[in-house]
Amino acid sequence: MQHLDFESVQTERPGELIAYYKIARHYKWALGQLFDKHNFSRVIILEDDMEIAPDFFDYFEAMATLLDKDKSIMAVSSWNDNGQRQFVHDP
Secondary structure: OOOOOOOOOOOOOOOOOHHHHHHHHHHHHHHHHHHHHOOOOOOOOOOOOOOOOOOHHHHHHHHHHHHHHOOOOOOOOOOOHHHOHHHOOOO
16 A cells, blocks of 8 residues: 655645644545545554553543443543653652
8 A cells, every 4th residue: 555645735824834734634634534544433643753651542432431331532632741761750
């Protein structure tokens, strides 16, 4: 599977980064492939350099129950601005 994006990019304001629009368009394509073409009901998106906590998958498994029960929730995130190494102590 490959996404070749050769369409020109029209930014909303002069000087905006074209890369932002290309990344957004790529995410739209990738999520469309997962949800529309392959009919996944959930996905976890990770960057290739992320380090995950030991309870990462347990957290998302627990949150899946909330996603099923509460239709007002669109997404679950594990990002925590305060979880960076300089802000925590976890022996």
